[in-house]
Amino acid sequence: MKFSRSSLVLILLDAALINLAAIGSFYLRFEGNIPREYYWTYYHTAWAGTLIYLLIFSFFGLYNRLWQYASISELLSVIFAVFVGTSSVVLVVYFLAPMRYPNTVAVLFWLTTTFMISGSRLILRIIDDAVLTIPIPGIPKRVLIIGAGDAGALAIRELKNSNYREGYPIGIIDDSLQKQKLKLMGIPILGTRKDIPHVVKxxxxxxxxxAMPSAPGAVIRDIAKICEKSGAVIKIVPGIYNFFSGQIDTLQIRQVEIEDLLGRDQLNLDIDEVAGYLAGETVMVTGAGGSIGSELCRQICRFNPEKLILVGRGENSIFDIEQELGSEFSDINVITEILDVKDREKVELVFWKYRPGVVFHAAAHKHVPLMERNPEEALKNNILGTYNVAEISDLTRVKTFVLISTDKAINPTSVMGATKRVAEMIIQSLDLQSQTRFVAVRFGNVLGSRGSVIPTFKKQIAKGGPVTVTHPEMVRYFMTIPEAAQLVIQAGAMAEGGEIFILDMGKPVRIIDLARDLIRLSGLEADVDIRIEFTGIRPGEKLYEELLTAEEGRTSTKHQRIFVAKPSAVDIAGVELLVQLIRERGSFLTREEIEQELSGVVSGFQQLQGKKHNKQNSIFNIV
Incomplete structure (x- = not known):
């Protein structure tokens, strides 16, 4: 075994400490008057005992650790190694030495060796931690940590490990009264959140x-507002999620983002259940280049599918996700297919070629105002495309088919929403006669997706404003893209067939509040530095989104964040006639014909363009 220079130094130090501990044990036992015959015994056994100790220490890994980061596990390794070493040396002395040691010497030998070896290891850690309390001249900035928990300790150590280039921690704020006037890693706790302005000044x-990764969004928002008034720069330790491969143990300190203020609870998945239907399977994702589709691909790769088929019609976006997955998951067989889901012949060809066992259908047109101006494209892509992929999934005996739906499919007021409701009806009708488990997963807006309000606001702020909001009472549900993808995958594992799963979107958020938060996070003040303008509700939009109709209701599942809508009646004949009509005249249908056909199939479909919005008609509080 090869040892580094530092390990060789440690071996020599251990050899000296072992012999010092042996002599010290005799000295303590005989109170300084060590009989001559015991010197002779030590002389005959010292070399063998030292060699035995060093070999056992090497076996226990005491020479391949970074002792400046020593913790309880390293200390236990020392204790076990010294115990085994002492026991072995006692046996050697028993058989080789001219005279046996007294029993008390053996006990003292074990105690003094443990103390000396442990002390030599931990002294680096003690010195390392002691440096935290030493004022360092010329540091770039003085830093205040919010949160005296594990994340706070990690933040302090992160600053220290960077040689304080990012700042020196002068104190900690924590709301726990039991922690007041105490110290964490040598840094004093200076008060609660109400003391932040005084401490900063x-x-x-x-x-x-x-440094409060598990705190609710309301708490983070309150602390952020207090800190902003103080004039200090605000950063955050983001939430740490238990992902599929285990808990993340790296620390990232970054600027506060809008996701932090919304504050979603930590997500727990049934890893065994999810792995049970994805591991070793051929999985296909349509719309794989989109925000949700690409994130689904990233999450699916963590479960080691045999093949992952990326399907999409945008070559650039498919190329990007293919390159990313190839770099991060080189052991996964990632295959790309450029196709349009409206092209039934190509869809069928690809399905027979790869015979996927699981399909996530994320390909869809989702932009409400754009689809109001191009309603025939919404029909062709969202209805005909879904019908093609779903019908061929049934034909090729796909095991599980998951449709990505939207809250805009409930009591739809837009063509896009109505087409997504028809897509749900398609998979529900197919499930009645198919061996494939067809399910839909319905959720609201995702933060940072293409075309969502967050990127739009950021661009407007970067240009100096104004930030445009359609209506002061406009409300939406939000979740992060990774959270939505993980819940979709979990819902697929729970599928029995025919369900419409509803994801818990939390509390609805006013868009005007979102705009003000983003302006504030940019270091500016709403209506002072950046003006907010109200532009009026766009065609197809409604003030309050819903996740359920009044008739559907909901039932809980074993996952606290996933619910199931009670099945509602599906006009199977009407859906099939609509699909046939789209095939025959899709691009040539007039708006009046489109609205008429959708109204005949989708109960509650009502165009809101030019009509009054009524808050009482919303049931958004059902979920």
Missing amino acids: SHKVEEVII
Whole structure:
């Protein structure tokens, strides 16, 4: 075995400490008057005992650890190694030495060796931690940590490990009264959140790091507002999710984002259940280049499918996700197919070629105002495309088919929403006669997706405004893209067939509040630095989105964040006639014909263009 220079130094140090501990044990036992015959015994056994100790220490890995980061596990390794070493040396002395040691010497030998070896290892850690309390001249900025928990300790150590290039921690804020006036890693706890303005001013704090990854969004929002008034730069330790491969143990300190203020609860998945239907399977994702589709691909790869088929018609987006997955998951067989889901012949060809066992259908037109101007394209892509993929999934005996739906399919007021409701009806009708488990997953807006309000607001802020909001009472549900993808995958594992799964979207958020938060996070003030303008509700939009109709209701599942809508009647004949009509005249249908056909199939479909919006008609609080 090869040892580094530092390990060789440690071996020599251990050899000296072992012999020092042996002599010290005799000295303590005989109170300084060590009989001559025991010197002779030590002389005959010292070399063998030292060699045995060093071999056992090497076996226990005491020479391949970074002891400046020593913790309880390293200390236990030392204790076990010294115990085994002492026991072995006692046996050697028993058989080889001219005279046996007294029993008390053996006990003292074990105790002193443990103390000395442990002390030599932990002294680096002690020195390492002690440096935290030493003021360092010329540091770039003074930092205040919010949160005296594990994340706070990690933040302090992260600053220290960077040699304080990112700032020096001068204190900690924590709302727990039991922690007041205590210290964490040598850094004092200076008060609760109400003391932030005083602490920032009195200690000349330049930067605040919020280290509370499990705190609700309301708490983060309140602390952020307090910190903003103090004038200090605000950063955050983001939430740590238990992903599929285990808990993330890296620390990232970054600027506060809008996701932090919304605050979604930590997500827990049934890993065994999910792996049971994805591992070793051929999985296909349509719309794989989109926001949700690409994230589904990333998450699916964590479960080691045999093949992952990326399907999409945008070559650039498919190329990007293919390159990303190839770099991060080189052991996964990732295959790309450029096709349009409206092209039934190509869809069928691809399905027979790869015979997927699981299909996630994310390909769809989703932009409400754009589809109001191009309603025939919404029909062709969202209805005919879904019908093609779903029908061929049945034909090729796909095991599980998951449709990505939307809250806009409930009591739809837009062509896009109505077409997505028809897509749900398609998979529900097919499930009645198919061996494939057809399910839909319905959720609201995702943060940062293409065409969503967040990127639009950021671009407007970057240009100096104005930030445009359609209506002061406009409300939407939001979740993050990774969260939505993980819940979709979990819902697929729970599928029995015919369900419409509803994801818990939390509390609805006013778009005007979202705009103000983004302006504030940019270091500006709404209506002072950046003007907010109201532009009026766009065609097809409604003030309050819904996740369920009044008739559907909901039932819970074993996952606290996933619900099932009670099945509602499906006009199978009407759906089939509509699909046939789209095939025959799709591009040539007039708006009046489109609205008439959708109204005949989708109960509750009503165009809102030019009509009054009524808050009482919404049931958004059902979920």
